[in-house]
Every structure is written in C-alpha cells, then in structure tokens.
Amino acid sequence: MNGKYVGYVAGHDPLNDFLSKIIRDLMDVREPRPAFRAFRLSGSNVVYAYEEKFSGVKVICKFYGPRFAPDWDKAAWKARQEYEGLETLRRYHLVGSPHHVIRPLGFSRDINGVLAVEYYSGEEFSHAIARATCHRDDAHLFWRLKALAYFLATQHNRTANGTLVDFDADCGYFNTVTGRLRETHRIGQCDLDELSSLRDRWRDRPQMWQDQQVWLHGDATPANFLFGDGMDVAAIDLERMKRGDRMFDVGRVAGELAHAFMRAGCDRHRAEPFIAHFLWQYSCHFPDREGTFESVTARVPYYMALNLLRIARNDYIDRDYGERLVTHAKKLLRTFGEATSAPLETLSLAA
Numbered sequence: 001m002n003g004k005y006v007g008y009v010a011g012h013d014p015l016n017d018f019l020s021k022i023i024r025d026l027m028d029v030r031e032p033r034p035a036f037r038a039f040r041l042s043g044s045n046v047v048y049a050y051e052e053k054f055s056g057v058k059v060i061c062k063f064y065g066p067r068f069a070p071d072w073d074k075a076a077w078k079a080r081q082e083y084e085g086l087e088t089l090r091r092y093h094l095v096g097s098p099h100h101v102i103r104p105l106g107f108s109r110d111i112n113g114v115l116a117v118e119y120y121s122g123e124e125f126s127h128a129i130a131r132a133t134c135h136r137d138d139a140h141l142f143w144r145l146k147a148l149a150y151f152l153a154t155q156h157n158r159t160a161n162g163t164l165v166d167f168d169a170d171c172g173y174f175n176t177v178t179g180r181l182r183e184t185h186r187i188g189q190c191d192l193d194e195l196s197s198l199r200d201r202w203r204d205r206p207q208m209w210q211d212q213q214v215w216l217h218g219d220a221t222p223a224n225f226l227f228g229d230g231m232d233v234a235a236i237d238l239e240r241m242k243r244g245d246r247m248f249d250v251g252r253v254a255g256e257l258a259h260a261f262m263r264a265g266c267d268r269h270r271a272e273p274f275i276a277h278f279l280w281q282y283s284c285h286f287p288d289r290e291g292t293f294e295s296v297t298a299r300v301p302y303y304m305a306l307n308l309l310r311i312a313r314n315d316y317i318d319r320d321y322g323e324r325l326v327t328h329a330k331k332l333l334r335t336f337g338e339a340t341s342a343p344l345e346t347l348s349l350a351a
Helices: 014-025 072-090 125-135 138-159 167-183 189-203 247-263 268-283 289-312 319-333
Strands: 004-008 036-041 046-052 058-063 099-101 104-108 114-118 214-216 225-227 233-235 242-244
Touching: 014 036, 014 046, 014 058, 014 104, 014 114, 072 099, 072 104, 072 114, 099 138, 125 138, 125 225, 125 247, 138 214, 138 225, 138 233, 138 247, 138 268, 167 189, 167 289, 189 319, 247 268, 247 289, 247 319, 268 289, 289 319
Parallel strands: 099 233
Antiparallel strands: 004 036, 036 046, 046 058, 058 114, 104 114, 214 242, 225 233
C-alpha cells in the first residue's frame, strides 16, 4: 500500500460505519468487527486509502470538505458530481480490461464531503515517465503511452455526441489561465497582449471548431492514470470531467510530457519522440489514421501551450522555469495550427 500509515479509524468515528457499510453491501465482506488502517496519499485533495485489517480489502476516500469548508453543501455537491461522472463513463463500457474507470462506492455530505471509490493497483503514469526521464527506460514509456492512447481514443470515440465543439470555451479557459499569470506577475502586460493575439489567431482557424464534443477526463495529468498488465489502463480523479474537444485531453498529456522532460533537466528534444508516438498511437484508432494524425498535429499545439501556461501559474514552479514554460508556450502558439506531414522521428511538438 502506497502512502503514509497514520493509524486506525476509531470505532466510534462515523467514517468507520461508512466504510463498513461499503465493504458489506458492495464488496461482500462479512467481517463482524471490521478495522480500518488509514494511509495518507499524496494529491491536491485530502486523499486516504483504507485497508480492512482482516479481509485486506481497500477503499480510497477523497475528502472535499477541507477545500470548501465551511460550505459543506458545495463539498457534497462536488463529491456527488464526481460520483455521477464516474458512473456516466462506466456506462460506456469502460469497465474491466483493458479500459477501466474506477467504480464509485459512495459519498457523504456529513463526513467531510467524502467520496469513496474502489482501489486499483497499478503503476502511476508519473512513474512511467520518471523511468524515462531519470533512468532512460524509453521502451517502458513508449509502451505505456500506447496503452494510454488506446484508452483515451476509446473513451472519446464512444462518447462523441455529434455536437460541434465550442472553441470559445477553451479560449475562455485560456483567458483564465493567462489572467492568473498576469495577476501573480508571472507575465507582464506585453506577454498578455501577445498571448491574447495568438489566441485570436487560433480562434480564426476553422479546424478548431469542426470536431465533435466528447466526454473528457478533464485533468489528464500523470497522477490520474494507472497502468495494469498488458494494455490495461484505469482512469481516476474525474472531478473535472466535462464535454469538449478531445484535444483538451490529448494536448494535456502531450504538454505534461514536454514539461516532465524539461523539468528533469533533459534536452527539450528528448520529449519529442514520446509525444509523436502518443499522437500516432491515438490516431491509429480512427479509420483514416494519417488524416487523423494531420488533424491532431494541427490542433495539439494550442492545447499543449495551454497546459504549459496552466503549469506555469502554480506556486511550486519557480519563476525562471515558469518563464521557460511561457516561452515554449508562445513558440507552440505561433504554429497557428498548420498541419504537418513531418516524419514521426522529427516531429517537433515539445517547443
């Protein structure tokens, strides 16, 4: 069990009854006096893993209360929203092998806005990336990217609804991100003006408006995918799930790859083969693979840049590195969505 052991859940704690009901009703555990070990996990939310001592079954709990307190209704609404998002995606047969969305098990307003979900044992995407950035285990990351591309293409294709995307929504998010960068003095007014002008150039590109809406993961970062055996992939943490352009997810993965190699001190070009491989593998799940690849590579720079800007606004990013992220985002945005037919080994999307 990953995480820091912090003790047992007290028998009189309402959480003990909540967990006991879950393992009894949903996991068929008939332990008369269950006892739960608690492990603090890393993450932006307060997340714990609970292991029942006698049966060994595990449950993950995310607590929304600390983020929204004292607004317990909002915390409960967020927990319920993620619960329903997980249920929604699972109805598209994203259950089991090879594509799995974790099962929601319950939520409670009165227990710190808690959401309980199943435990899935697997390798985090972030670990697979680290094996390449730190240990040069490129083959392992290539394999994981193939599996992730398969998962996302399946999710997107199954959930397309025939309605055209609204690129204005992604421009609005762009404005939120750049506005935050300006407020925190991460960029100056000249930077903001340039970024806004580049955004408008992308807004004028017809291909940014022509795809169908799909259900997005919404936060396709390295912490939110787990890999099992073979091509098995599980998605977790769907609190930002929404309808939108599939490239929002695809571009975030590509942008995270660029960021990971840059932050690890690697030559920035080290990320390019992995990004190209991911985009090519994603494209292979469409009838016209080459046409899809052209469309993907034409649109992905905008969403990669958006993700780099999103990362640059975080407090844990120092200012020098934040400037590098902004500079590379600008380079990506200056491509203006022109499709490329460059060979995969020379495709330069890492800025």
